[in-house]
Amino acid sequence: MLTALFLSISSLFYSATPDSVCTVQSAPSFEPFEDSQWQIGALIFGNPGQLDPCWSRSDTTGFYWTPFVGSTSGTWTGPNFGVGGSGKYLYTSPSSGPSSTSLITPRYYVAPLDTPAVEFYTHIYDGPFGGGGFNSFVVDCDTGNGWFSIQTISTSSQTSKNSPWDARNIYLEPFRADTMRFKFTVNRASNAYLKVGFDEFSIRDTTCQSFSSPFSYNGSGFTRNFSVVSPQLNYTYFWYFGDGASSQGLTSTHTYASTGTYTVNLVTTSDCGRIDSSQGTIQICSPIQPVISSTITGNTVSFTAQGSGLTNASWSFGDGATSTSLNPTHTYASSGVYVVQLSTSNSCGEISSTVDTLFICDVLVPEFTAQILTTNAQGMTVQFDAQVSLGNIQSYQWSFGDNTTGVGKTVTKTYIIPGLNYIVTLTTVDSCGQSLSIAKPLTQVSVPDTDMPGLFVYPNPAQDRIFLASPLSHGFLFGQIFHPSGKQVAFLPRGTAEWDIRYLSPGMYYLVLTFSDQRTTVPLIVAQP
Template identity: 30%
Template sequence: VTILPDTVPPLANFTADATITCNGIVNFTDLSANYPSSWYWDFGDGNNDTIQNPTNTYLADGIYTVTLIATNQYGSDTLIISNYINVNVSGGGPIPPGCTPASLNYCCGFGITNVTFNSINSTTPDGVAGYEDMACSQGTIVTEGETHAISVDVSGASPGAQNVRVWIDYNNDGNFNNLTELVFSEDNTLNAAGNITIASAVVLNSPLRMRVSSDYNFEPAPLPCVDLERGQAEDYSITILPNTLAPIAYFSVDDTVTCSGTVQFTDESINVPTFWYWDFGDGNTSNLQNPSNTYATDGIYTVLLYVANANGGDTLIDSNLITVNLNGGPVAASCTPSTLGYCCGYGIYNVTFVGINNSTGSGVEDYMDFSCFQQTYLTEGQSYAISISTGSSNPQDTRVWIDYNNDGVFNDATERVLTSDDKFNPTGFINIPLTAVNDTALRMRVSSDYSGSTPTPCQDLWYGQAEDYAVYIGIPPTVNFSSSDSMFCEGSCISFNDLSTDSATGWSWSFPGGTPSNSTEQFPSNICYNNPGTYSVSLTASNNYGSHSVTASALLTVLTCPVPVADFTASSTSFCQGDCISYTDISTNSPDTWAWSFPGATPDTSSLQNPSNICYPDSGSYTVTLMAGNPNGIDTITKTSFINVNQCLPIAAFSVNDSTICETGCVLFTDLSTNNPTFWSWSFSGANTPTSPAQNPTGICYNAPGTYDVTLVTTNASGSDSVTLSSFVNVLVCPPPVSNFAPSDSEICEGDCINFSDMSVDATTWTWTFDGGTPSSSIDQHPTNICYNSVPGTYNVKLVTSNAAGNDSITQTVKIDDMMAVMTIADTLFRGIPTVFSEASTPSAVTWTWYFGDGNFANLPAPIYTYSFNGVYTITLVVTNSNGCKDSISKAIIVVEYFAIDDANSELEFNLFPNPTSGIFTLNLGAGLSGVYELCVKNVLGQSVHSRSVRMLGTHVERIDISHLPPAIYTLTLRGAQGQITRKIIKH
C-alpha cells in the first residue's frame, strides 16, 4: 500500500464554550478539517492568537466578531462569525440567585436535555449534572408583551413522564415568586411545549434570571427553591426590552355560557396596553384589566374591548359571545369532592354521553363543574352508552351518579348509574328510569381515582378528580293534528292545526299533492290542492327528548267542483233619479268572489256579495254586470238596460214642531218631500221671516195673534211641486205665567232629600234656586232629590217661570230641623244602688231609648236603673223629636262597690293622709284599740289589690305603700272585733 500525502487545503471551523459571558473569559476550540498546521485567531477586541485552541479574556462590554484562518502546506481557509461573542462584564448578567435547587437522588435519565426559547437552544446532559447556571452563557432578548414558544425536552432515558415548571425573575430580586413569576407549567409530559407571554411592568433592559425545573411526575410539582428528587433545575438569562408598538386587543373568558350570570374576562392583548375599556353588552362597563361582570338578564351578549398605550389603541368586538341562561343549570350540589394530591396522570380526560363530548385536563384541574354548559337530553325508559377517558397511565375506579330527584344530594344506593373498577377508559350503559324529575336540569357526577379507591359521591379524591354535568330527562311528543277541512273543491286552500301533546318544539309536515308540499310551522296555513283525489298528511313533532311521527292516510278528499253560474236581482229596476237601490247575488255553484259593475251609479263598482246603497243621480237606462268566481273558474252575466231611472217630479210635504203657539213664539219646519228635491222655497205669512231657501228652516217666529198659511215649493231636475197648508199656524194671545209650587216636605231633618212639584199656570220655562240645597239650582219643571246637608235653619226656595208674554217668581222656605241628645249621669256609680238617668236633649224629645251597656235598655225619659256587677259600661241615649230627627250620645261610666257605709255599731275610727296620694300614705288609728285588725285595699271593681294584718295596742300609726298600683280610686277597709270602717283613697 502506498500512502500519498493529503493535498487538500484546510476547511476552517470552530466553536466557543460560551457566546454570552459575564467574566469575559471565552475558550475557543478549533474544529477545522484537513489537518491545518497553523492557526491565526482574531477575537475582535484587538487581541489575536496563533495556538490551535486559545482562551481570550474580553475586558470591555460589547458584541464581538471572531475570525479564524487555518493553514496547511496546500493552502488556507478563513471563517468569520459576526457578532459571535456577547460580553457583559460590567453588568455581570442576572443577579445571583437566592437559591439553587439541588438534585437529591438522580436516577434513570430524569432531568432536562434541551431548552428552546426564542434564540436559546441549549442541549445539556440530563439530571446527572444537577443544578446548572447558564445565565451568562445562554441568554436571549425579548420584548415586553410578546409571546414566544418554549419547549423543554425531558424525554432522555427516563422511564417515566415528568412535571415541568418555568419562572422568570421579573422584579430582578434574585427570588422567584411561585404565583406572580411562574410563566409555564406542564405535568405528566416527556416533552413540554407551550407559550410564554412576557409580562409588562417588569424590570427592563437588564438581564433577568429564567429558571427551568423538572422532576418525576410521581413527585410533587417543582417549586423554585425546593430541592428536586430525581430531576434538575437550569438557569438562563432573558433581557426584556420596552415595547414601542401599539397594543392589539385580545381577551378570553372563563365561560361563554353561564347559568350564574357571572363571567370572568381576561385581557390577553399584546404590546403592553396601559388602558382598558370593556363594554359587556348589558349596559355595564369596566376599566379593569381583568374584570368580572355579572349579567342580570337572560340573553346573548356582544363584548367590546378597547386597549391603548402611549403608542396607540385597538378595539376587538366579539359578537354574540356570552350566552346567559340564569338558573339554567341544576340545583347546587351538596358537596364538591376535591383532589387532595394529584399525581401521575390520574383523573378524567374526556366524558362522552349522548350530546356531551367534553375533553378536559387530568386531575391536576381538581373538581370541575361543567353542568351549566355541558348538558344533554335523555328519554325516560331508554338506555344510553357512556364512555369516560381516564388516560393510559394507570387503571382507575370510576363512578357515575345522576341526581334523579333533584335534591342536590347523590344517593349512592339509588342514584349510582355506572360502576367501573380497576379499568382504563371505562364504558357502559345508563338506563334512565320512569320516575326521575322531568324537564329539569339534573346534576350528573363523574368521579375517578386510583384502583381500589371506590369513590363515593362526596368523598375527596387522592389523585383523581370529579366532574359534574347536567342531564334533562323527559319524553318526546305524541303527535296529533287536524285540518280545517277534509273535503273541498280543487283549487281550494286549507290550514292545519297541531294537536300534539308533551311540549313539541319542532314540526315537520308533509303534504303530498299540496302546494307547498311541506312546512315547519306549527300551524301551517294556505296549503292548496289543485288536483282532485285523496291525499295523506304526515306530521313529525320533536322536542329535546326525541320525535314522533303520524301519517293520516286519505285524510283529504279533493273534489272536482263546477264553475259558478252568475245571476242577480235588484230591489227595484225602475225608480226616480237620485234614488238608491240594492242588489242580491243569486249565483249558483258556491262562488266566493264577486265583481260588480254599475255604470252611471255611485259607487260604480263593488266586490260585496250583496251590495246596497247604489245610487243613480241621472235619469236613463243602465246596464249591470256581475262576475262570480270560485277556485274552479269565473262566470260573467251582463243585464243590458236592466235599470230604468226616471225623471220624477218632487212631491212637496212638510211638518212643524208646534202648530199652536203664543204670540212671539217660534217654530221649526221639517221637509217631508219625496222624489229627491234639490231646491226648496218656503213662504211664511205673518212670520218675522217671511221666506226661506233652507230644507228645514228654524227660528220662524210670529209676533201677532192669528192663523197663518205656510207654502213649500220643491224642485228637482224634473220640475217643481208645491203645497200650501192654510191656517196651519195658530198664534194665541197668552197671559204671563203665574208661579207656584209645592215641596214634598217643608220641615225636614239635616241630610234629608225632598222633591218639588211645579204648580204654575201658563209657564213654558222654569228656573229653580235652592239655598243650602244640593244641587243648588235646576231648570226641570219638577226637580227631585234636592238634598239639604246644611246646618239647621230656614232656607229659601225660589222658582222663576216664564213664557212668551213674560215671567213670574215665587219664594217659599224649607226648614231644616235638628236634634241634640244630652244626658246627665255621674262618672262613677255604685253596684246595687238605684240611679236616675236624666236627659236634657234639645229640642224636646218625644222618644227615648237608653242602652245601659250590660244588655239592658229602657224607653223612658228618666229611667231608674241598678247595676248588679262592678265594671266599666258604655251608656248610650238615642232620642227623636216630633219631626223624626234623631241623635244619640254615649258615655263610659264605672260601677264600683259602695264604700260609704260603715257598720252601724263600729267603734273603729281612723284618719289617713295625704289623700289624694302619690302612692304612700299614713293611717292614724285612734286610742283604745287593741288586737289584730285586717287592712284591705280594693279597686273600683271590688278586687283586692293590697291586704295585711295589723296588731295594735292603743294609738297606732301605720304606713301603707300602694305606689305600685296605677292611678285610680281605691277603698281602704279596716276590720276587727269592734266592726269595720271603709274610706275612699285617690291615687294620682
C-alpha cells in the first residue's frame, strides 16, 4: 500500500529531463508561499526579504515584490491578511522607483496535464488616498521563445483592506507547450503608493466544462449581422457563413452574393481548449423596394403593390379603411387628399413600407351655356357661362373658335364677324389634375328673352318655323326679319302667330316687331335642319 501510494504521487511530479529543481519543475504544482525559503524582510523600506530561489523578481529596491504576513502598513492599500485569513503572501512594496515590477516563476513541465491551468489570488485595493495609482496586472507566459501576454487584469473587487481576495484562473490549452513559465507584472502610476497582494499560486489539471454558444443575427436584403449571444473572455469564435466565406470575432457582418438558403456555423474554442459548434439556417431574399401604383376613376381607386418578391401586403388608405390584398380596390366616400401607406413583406419576413398621396375628386363634367347679347356694327357679343359644370374644378379655359382664348367661369366674348359657325371649346381642370373638354357650336346656344313682358318667340334656335305669343294689349302692328347685313328677308303681317322659316339659310337673323308705341328686336337663330 505504501509503495503504491508513493509511485502514484511520484508520477504526478515527474519531470522528463530536469536540469535542476529550479529550471524545470513538475506539474501539477502548488505554491502557498509558506515555507522558510520565503523570508519576510524588515518592516521598513529597503529590506526586500527573500524569495524561494526558484522564483525571481525584477527589482529589490524601490518598487518590488516581497513576502509578508498579517496586515500591511497604511489604511488605503494592501491586504490585512492572506487568502486563508492567515499565513504568508506576497505584495508589492511601494517605495519610489520604477512604475512596474515583475515576479517570475520557475519553468514547469506541463505535458502530462490534460487541461492545464494557472490559478492564483490577487488583492488589489487602491484606496481613496492612493486612488488611481493602479494601472494593470499583466500575466505573461514563456514557452521557450520569449514572453507573450496571456491575460491583463485592470479591475478588482476590493474596496477595503479587509475585502476577500479575487480567485484568478487562466486555461493554458490555447498556447500550451511541454514547458512553461509565468511572469506577473504590476503597473502603477508614477511613484503611486500601491500594495498589490499575490497568494496561492498553482498550475494543475482542470476539468474543461461543456458549453454552448448560441448566436443571433439581423439585417435585410443580402446583408446579415451576426453576434454571439453570451460571449466569454478568452474564447475564440469562427464563423462559417455557408457560402464558402468565413470570419473570426464576437461579431461579424457578411453580405451574400445571391438569394438562397444558407447554413451558418459558429465554431467556438473555450479558454481550456474545448470546441463546440452552433448552427442556424437563414434565408436570403432580394431587397424589398415596394412601389404604389394606382388608377383613379372618380372616387374609386385600383391599387397595385409593385416590387420583386412580395408575398404579403398591408394597406392603409388614409380614411380609416385597410386591406391585406396585394391589389385592392377602394372607393372613398368623399373627395379630398389621402395619404396611402403600403407595408410589404417577402418570404424572409423582411418588412418595407412606402407612402403615396392621392387627390380624390368628384366626377368631372364640363358644361356651359351661351347667350348672344348684342349684334351690331361693332360685332356680335356672346356671354359664356360654365357654372353648370360639375366637379372640383380649379380652372376654366375657353377657346372661342376664332383663334382667341379666355379664362374664367363666366366670360364675355365679342366676335368681330357675327356668325354661328364658331365652335367653342371649354376645358376644365380639377384639383386632382384631371382635365376634360366639351365643344359646342354657337347654333346650340340660347338667346336672351325679349325685354318686352308677355312676348315669347320660340323655339329659338329654330329649324322649320317660329311661334309668336303676345297678349292682345301687346299685339304688334307688323313684323320684319332682317339679315345681319341689314337686308329684310321676311315681312310678318299683324296678328301672325306662326311663321315658316324653312326658306331661310341657317344663321343669325333679327326679328323686329313694331307696336303702336315701340319697336323691339329679338335675335333669331335659324339652325341646321
